[in-house]
Amino acid sequence: MPLEHSPRPLWLTFDCYGTLIQWDEGLRAAVDRILDAKGDHQVDRETLISVYDHHEHALEQTPPHRSFRTMAGLGLQLALKELGLSASPDDAAILTDSIGAMPPFPEVLGTLNQLKQQGYKLCIVSNTDDDVIAGNVAQLGGHIDRVITAQQAGAYKPDRRLFDHAHAQLGVSLDQVVHICASPHLDHAAARDIGFRCVWIDRGTGRQLLADYTPDATLSTLDGVPELFKSLGW
Template sequence: MPLKNTPRPLWLTFDCYGTLIQWDEGLQEAVRELLARKGAAGTPPEELIAVYDRHEHALEQTPPHRSFREVSGEGLQRTLAELGLPESPGDAGLLAGRIGAMPPFPEVVGVLRTLKAAGHRLAIVSNTDDDIIAGNVAQLGGLIDRVITAQQAGAYKPDRRLFDHAHAQLGVQPAEVVHICASPHLDHAAARDIGFRCIWVDRGTGRRLLPDYHPDATVGDLRGVVDLFATLGW
């Protein structure tokens, strides 16, 4: 076990969407509604989501830095144009407006409570805006100590500047953190480049590991983190 004989972390940092919050489920629901509005209910939501993801991630890495609301709106606009679907005035805010209401996975609040009771300090590091994530954090039982966003750092994952900013804000070195995430293409690149310890939450969504990085541990959901920490004496 790679984490064995490493020091107990001062902070646990979490990716938010897909790790703590039901991102895929919420996004598919919003996209189904969007397609139905456009008379394209027969289009698989996964098709639109794949195109949207490509545009969103490209825009996030294109200077200058813009808010997630702007990135999301333009990404959706480009997606609709590429798929030949009509654009409507309310489209731009649809996805961003739904994100804050997306709920946590069923086990998340209980696990966070257990980790907090064990003395861990908990932070979120997320590719979003402060006002968007506030709705999600409000559903996490007041258990999160810090929330660090792309808006604050002026950079989106996988750019390491977001994690460098997070470590500076938390007052820790990378070796004093364990990061817990479900997004290999965003978070694992930073873990590889910076060298912080990383646990992958593989919820069976089909996401694949980077070819040149393997996480320090893999769990099926957040309950696996508690079990893993018990074996490590953390």
């Protein structure tokens, strides 16, 4: 459903990490700490992140459903072993404990405040556990009305069950919600399959659009959202 000539949404849903919270920056810092503790080796940060992402995303789509802490720890363990490095329980703790401390992007608090002033209700839909995301939500100025997690839904993006659960919990139809996100692989796939409206925040990280999906709007930072919505007559 294109944004033009479509109804004003009641709810705005947001991906958290990479959209509201500085995920890439925080992940790099955590991986640097993990690698520094391994001593002398030839593994670089970006290689470990790439291999970790591969394992973690595969695990999330492999039954049975397990907590994000479990998935992240196991994914990191598999990545380290694949790259010839030893793995310890401390590695997973460094990674998962750092997530809740990751801060919002500079424009996020002001933008969320604007959107609240414009009358929207705001919900996060995230591939994480309730306790992991709590530290991030606490940094968002009290602007978030609901938080829906993979833990609550028993499913991880891009599985549509997470969004189906979120929409059911919010009591919204597809024309009453717009999703705002940074991840083509996870969120755009669900938007394509379910048909909800979607705004992509392309922060120049190199993430590529899916071959068979184009978001309804693309912005470089979150602070373009209020003006976009005003231009639509919302």
